[in-house]
Amino acid sequence: MTTRRKGKAIAPKAWAGVALVAIALAVLPFVAASVGQAWVRILNFAMIYIMLALGLNIVVGFAGLLDLGYIAFYAVGAYVYALLASPHFNIHLPFWVILPMGAGLACLFGVLLGAPTLKLRGDYLAIVTLGFGEIIRIFLNNLNAPVNVTNGPQGINLIDPFRVNGFSFAQAERIGGIQVFGPQKYYYVLLLLTIAVIVINLRLQNSRLGRAWEAIREDEVAAKAMGINTRNVKLLAFAMGASFGGIAGGIFSATQQFVSPESFGLFESVIVLAMVVLGGMGNIPGVILGAILLTLLPEVLRSTMEPLQNALFGRVLLDAETVRLLVFGIALVAIMLYRPAGLWPSAVRKRELEAPKVAGQ
Amino acid sequence: MSALSLLVAKDISKRFGGVQALTDVSFTINHGEIYGLIGPNGAGKTSLFNVLTGIYEPDGGTFVFDGEPLSGAKPNEVAERGIARTFQNIRLFQNLSALENVMIGRHVRTKAGVFGAILRDQRTLAEEAAIEKRAYELLEYVGVAKRANDLAKHLAYGDQRRLEIARALATEPKLLALDEPAAGMNATETQALKRLLEDIRRDGTTILLIEHDMKLVMSVCVRVLVLDYGKKIAEDSCSVVQNDPKVIAAYLGGEVSLNLKGA
Amino acid sequence: MDTLLQQLINGLTLGSVYALVALGYTMVYGIIGLINFAHGEVVMIGAMVALSVVTALLGAHVPLPPMLIILAGLLVAIPICMAIAYTMEKVAYRPLRKAPRLAPLITAIGMSIILQNVALIVWGRNYRTFPTLIQPTTYTVHGAAITDLQVVIIVLAGLLMGGLVFIVQRTRLGMAMRATAQNPQVAGLMGIDINVVISAAFVIGAALAAVAGLMVMTYYGIAHYYMGFLLGLKAFTAAVLGGIGNLAGAMLGGILLGIIEALGAGYIGDVTNICGFPFLSDALQQQCASSDGQVSLFGSNYQDVFAFFVLILVLIFRPSGLLGERVSERA
Numbered sequence: 001m002t003t004r005r006k007g008k009a010i011a012p013k014a015w016a017g018v019a020l021v022a023i024a025l026a027v028l029p030f031v032a033a034s035v036g037q038a039w040v041r042i043l044n045f046a047m048i049y050i051m052l053a054l055g056l057n058i059v060v061g062f063a064g065l066l067d068l069g070y071i072a073f074y075a076v077g078a079y080v081y082a083l084l085a086s087p088h089f090n091i092h093l094p095f096w097v098i099l100p101m102g103a104g105l106a107c108l109f110g111v112l113l114g115a116p117t118l119k120l121r122g123d124y125l126a127i128v129t130l131g132f133g134e135i136i137r138i139f140l141n142n143l144n145a146p147v148n149v150t151n152g153p154q155g156i157n158l159i160d161p162f163r164v165n166g167f168s169f170a171q172a173e174r175i176g177g178i179q180v181f182g183p184q185k186y187y188y189v190l191l192l193l194t195i196a197v198i199v200i201n202l203r204l205q206n207s208r209l210g211r212a213w214e215a216i217r218e219d220e221v222a223a224k225a226m227g228i229n230t231r232n233v234k235l236l237a238f239a240m241g242a243s244f245g246g247i248a249g250g251i252f253s254a255t256q257q258f259v260s261p262e263s264f265g266l267f268e269s270v271i272v273l274a275m276v277v278l279g280g281m282g283n284i285p286g287v288i289l290g291a292i293l294l295t296l297l298p299e300v301l302r303s304t305m306e307p308l309q310n311a312l313f314g315r316v317l318l319d320a321e322t323v324r325l326l327v328f329g330i331a332l333v334a335i336m337l338y339r340p341a342g343l344w345p346s347a348v349r350k351r352e353l354e355a356p357k358v359a360g361q
Numbered sequence: 362m363s364a365l366s367l368l369v370a371k372d373i374s375k376r377f378g379g380v381q382a383l384t385d386v387s388f389t390i391n392h393g394e395i396y397g398l399i400g401p402n403g404a405g406k407t408s409l410f411n412v413l414t415g416i417y418e419p420d421g422g423t424f425v426f427d428g429e430p431l432s433g434a435k436p437n438e439v440a441e442r443g444i445a446r447t448f449q450n451i452r453l454f455q456n457l458s459a460l461e462n463v464m465i466g467r468h469v470r471t472k473a474g475v476f477g478a479i480l481r482d483q484r485t486l487a488e489e490a491a492i493e494k495r496a497y498e499l500l501e502y503v504g505v506a507k508r509a510n511d512l513a514k515h516l517a518y519g520d521q522r523r524l525e526i527a528r529a530l531a532t533e534p535k536l537l538a539l540d541e542p543a544a545g546m547n548a549t550e551t552q553a554l555k556r557l558l559e560d561i562r563r564d565g566t567t568i569l570l571i572e573h574d575m576k577l578v579m580s581v582c583v584r585v586l587v588l589d590y591g592k593k594i595a596e597d598s599c600s601v602v603q604n605d606p607k608v609i610a611a612y613l614g615g616e617v618s619l620n621l622k623g624a
Numbered sequence: 625m626d627t628l629l630q631q632l633i634n635g636l637t638l639g640s641v642y643a644l645v646a647l648g649y650t651m652v653y654g655i656i657g658l659i660n661f662a663h664g665e666v667v668m669i670g671a672m673v674a675l676s677v678v679t680a681l682l683g684a685h686v687p688l689p690p691m692l693i694i695l696a697g698l699l700v701a702i703p704i705c706m707a708i709a710y711t712m713e714k715v716a717y718r719p720l721r722k723a724p725r726l727a728p729l730i731t732a733i734g735m736s737i738i739l740q741n742v743a744l745i746v747w748g749r750n751y752r753t754f755p756t757l758i759q760p761t762t763y764t765v766h767g768a769a770i771t772d773l774q775v776v777i778i779v780l781a782g783l784l785m786g787g788l789v790f791i792v793q794r795t796r797l798g799m800a801m802r803a804t805a806q807n808p809q810v811a812g813l814m815g816i817d818i819n820v821v822i823s824a825a826f827v828i829g830a831a832l833a834a835v836a837g838l839m840v841m842t843y844y845g846i847a848h849y850y851m852g853f854l855l856g857l858k859a860f861t862a863a864v865l866g867g868i869g870n871l872a873g874a875m876l877g878g879i880l881l882g883i884i885e886a887l888g889a890g891y892i893g894d895v896t897n898i899c900g901f902p903f904l905s906d907a908l909q910q911q912c913a914s915s916d917g918q919v920s921l922f923g924s925n926y927q928d929v930f931a932f933f934v935l936i937l938v939l940i941f942r943p944s945g946l947l948g949e950r951v952s953e954r955a
Contacts, residue, residue: 207478208474222453240475313615
C-alpha cells in the first residue's frame with residue numbers, strides 16, 4: 001500500500017483543487033462558529049484525534065503491531081504538559097519547550113515498553129500493551145500520596161494555554177476587525193501541526209523505513225532474511241507512534257486546560273484503534289477520515305438521538321453516551337466481518353481484496 | 362579451507378526435541394559454483410538452510426563464510442554478511458507489489474533512516490531513486506518486469522518463485538541459497554529457471570540449491586551434497602554422486618540404478 | 625486481615641474464582657488461538673442475571689429457603705451465559721477463523737463493548753448490591769478468619785474444576801476437544817465436527833463463568849456493569865501464568881495469581897514504607913508521625929497493578945507459562 005508516486009509535476013487543475021481546499025480550511029472555524037462555538041472545539045478535537053490515529057497507524061497499520069495501550073503515551077504527553085505549565089508545581093514553561101519534552105518522554109516510554117515486549121506474538125503483545133496502558137492509568141490515579149505528583153483522580157486544572165509573548169491562545173480578542181475566540185486561534189495552530197503530521201506520515205510510508213515496517217507486517221521471517229533488523233525497526237515504530245501521541249497529549253492539555261486519569265483509559269485506546277481500523281490499517285487518507293468520523297459521531301448522535309427519543313417517547317431512554325458506545329462496539333464487529341480493509345479502502349488496498357483477473361492464484 | 366572456498370561448514374548438528382535433524386554435517390562450497398543439496402524428504406535440507414541463515418542456532422559445529430566465522434549470527438546479520446535465501450513455501454510480502462518486494466531487498470545495502478525519510482534530503486532522494494531503478498532492473502533480469510506493480514499474491518506461481526529470487530538478489534549476496542525454486546514448475550518453466558541460474562552464476566554469485574528435480578540438479582550443479590536422515594552420505598561431483606549406491610539406496614531403498622543424463 | 629494465613633485464605637478464595645474464569649480463556653485459546661476478550665463480560669452477565677432473578681424472587685416474596693433462591697439465580701444465569709457465548713462464537717468469531725489474527729481480536733473487543741453497554745442499558749450505571757440472604761459465619765483458624773462463604777467458593781470451584789477435568793479426560797467430547805486443540809485439521813479428518821467442539825469450549829467456559837460471576841457477587845456484595853473487564857484481564861493473566869492452553873495451568877495460575885494479589889496488596893504497604901528512611905521532607909515526616917510510622921509509597925490501592933506486572937513478567941521471561949510447553953515456530 002505504499003503510494004508510489006513518480007516525480008511528475010502537479011497539473012494546474014490539481015493546484016486549483018488544493019487552493020480551494022486551503023481556502024475552505026481557512027474559513028472553516030468561522031463558518032463553524034456561526035453554528036456554535038462548540039463546533040470549533042469539535043473541529044480541534046478532530047484534529048487532535050487525527051494526530052493520535054496517525055501515530056497509532058504507524059504502529060498498527062504500517063508495522064502490524066497491535067497496541068491496545070496507546071493512550072498511555074497520550075497520557076504521558078498530557079501530564080508532562082500539565083505538570084510543567086500549571087499552578088500544580090508552579091512551573092510555567094512555554095509550550096514550545098514542553099511539547100517536545102512530552103514527545104520525548106512518551107518516546108522514551110515507548111522504547112521502554114517495546115524493548116522487552118516486541119518479540120512477543122501479536123495477541124500477547126496486544127494484552128501486554130493493554131496492561132501497560134492500565135498500569136499508567138492506575139499510577140496516574142494513585143500518585144497523589146505520600147507525595148502528590150499527579151493529584152490523583154481529581155486531576156490537574158488551570159493548565160496554561162499556549163502563549164507567545166503575551167498573545168494567549170485561550171483569550172478572545174479582536175484581530176483585524178474580526179472577533180476571534182480561543183478555540184479559533186487554536187484551530188490554526190492545530191491545522192498547521194496536523195498538516196505537518198500528515199506530511200511526515202506520508203513521507204514515512206513512502207520510504208525505506210516505511211517499506212521495512214510493511215515487510216515486517218507482511219512476513220517477519222522473510223523480512224529478517226532480507227537483512228532487516230526487525231527489533232530495531234519495530235522499536236522505531238513504537239517510538240514514533242508514541243512521540244505523536246505525546247505531542248497530541250500536550251496539545252490536549254493546553255486546549256482543555258484540565259487533565260484527569262479518566263480521559264486515558266482502555267476505552268480511549270480502543271477508540272483510536274477503531275479510527276485506524278475503520279479507515280483501513282495503513283491507509284493514511286482512510287485513517288484521517290476514520291478519525292473525523294469517530295470524533296463527529298458522538299456529536300451527531302447527541303443532536304439527533306435525544307431529540308428523536310424525546311419526540312417519540314417523551315423522554316430519553318438511552319442517553320447519547322450509551323448509544324455511542326453501543327454503536328461503536330457493533331461497528332467494530334461489523335467492520336471486521338464485512339469490511340476488514342476499512343470503510344474507504346484506497347484504490348491500492350482494494351486490489352488486495354479483489355480476485356485477480358489474470359490466471360494465477 | 363582454501364582461497365576458493367566461500368562457505369565451509371564443519372560438523373553442523375541440530376536437534377529439535379526428540380528429532381536429530383542434522384548430525385555432524387560438513388561441506389565446502391567454492392566461489393562461483395552452483396552447489397546442489399539433495400536428499401529424500403525429511404533429510405534435513407531445509408533445516409540446514411535454517412541453521413545456515415540464522416533462523417535456528419546449531420547445537421554444534423561452525424560455519425566459516427568468506428573467511429569469517431558465521432555461527433550465532435541472526436538472520437538479518439547473515440543477510441548483511443552476504444547470504445540471501447528463498448523459502449520452500451514462498452515467503453513474499455503478499456500485499457505489496459512485486460516492485461516493492463524487490464525494493465525491500467535493497468534495505469540491507471542502503472542507509473536512509475527516520476530523518477532521511479522525514480526530511481527527504483538530496484542524499485535520501487538519490488538513494489530512493491537508485492533503489493527503484495535497481496529493483497526494476499532485477500525484475501527484468503528474472504523476467505517479471507511486466508508485473509512490477511501487481512501485488513505479489515496476484516502473481517502466477519512461477520512468477521512468484523522468480524520474484525523471490527529477484528528479491529534475494531537485491532541484497533547483493535555472495536551466496537544465494539535457493540530452497541526448491543523449481544517446485545511445482547513444468548518443464549518449460551524449469552528450463553527458464555535453469556537459464557536464470559546459469560546467468561546468476563555467470564554474473565558472479567555463488568548458488569546453493571536445494572532441489573528435488575534431479576534433471577535440473579544434475580544439469581546445473583557441479584558438486585552436490587547428499588543428506589539422508591540428517592547425515593551426509595555423499596559430497597562430490599554430480600556424475601560420481603549419481604552412481605553412488607548409498608545415494609541410490611537412500612532415495613529408492615533398492616538396487617535400481619538411476620540413469621540421469623543432464624538435459 | 626494481617627496474618628499470612630489470612631492473606632493466603634483470601635488469596636485462595638479469589639484465586640479459585642480466577643481459576644474458573646481462566647479455564648474459559650484457556651479452553652478457547654487452546655483450541656482456536658483466540659483471546660476471548662469478551663469472556664470477562666460473560667462473567668458479569670452471569671452475575672447480573674443471577675442478581676435480577678434473586679431480587680425478583682425476593683421481591684415477590686417467594687417462600688423458598690435462601691439457598692434455593694440463589695440456586696434459582698444460578699440456574700437461570702448459566703443457560704443465558706451459555707447462549708450468549710454460543711451466539712458470540714457463531715456470529716463474531718467463526719466467520720473470522722481464517723482471517724489474520726488482528727481481526728478476531730478486534731471483534732472480541734467489539735463484543736466486549738457491546739455486552740458492557742447492553743448490561744449498562746438493562747441494569748443501569750450504578751453499583752447494585754447483592755442482598756445478603758445468608759449471614760456468613762466466620763470461623764477462626766490459627767488466628768485467621770475464614771467464612772463459610774469462602775469455604776463454599778473454594779470447594780465449589782474445586783468440584784467444578786474436577787468436573788471439567790473429568791469431561792476433558794474421560795468423555796468423547798473431551799477427547800475431541802483435546803484432539804482439536806492439538807491439530808484441528810487432522811481432527812476434522814478423523815470425523816470430529818470442529819464447530820461442535822469449538823462451541824462446546826465456549827459454552828462450557830461460559831457456564832463456569834456464570835458460576836464465577838455469582839461467586840464474585842456474593843463475596844463482594846456488589847455487581848456492576850464494568851466488573852467483568854478487570855476480572856477478565858486478571859483471569860487471562862492467570863491463564864498465561866499457568867500456561868495458556870493448559871487446563872491444569874489455568875487452575876494453578878488462577879490460584880497462584882489470587883495469592884500473589886492478596887499477599888501483594890497485604891504487604892506492599894509494609895515493603896514500601898518510607899518512614900524508616902533518612903532524608904525525608906518535613907511534610908513526609910509529619911505524615912509519618914501522625915500515622916504511627918506507616919507511610920507507604922505504594923499501598924493496597926495498587927492491587928490491580930500486580931496482575932499486570934505478573935502478566936508482563938511472565939510473557940517476557942517465560943511466555944509458555946509455568947506448565948506450558950515451549951512452542952517454536954517453524955520457518
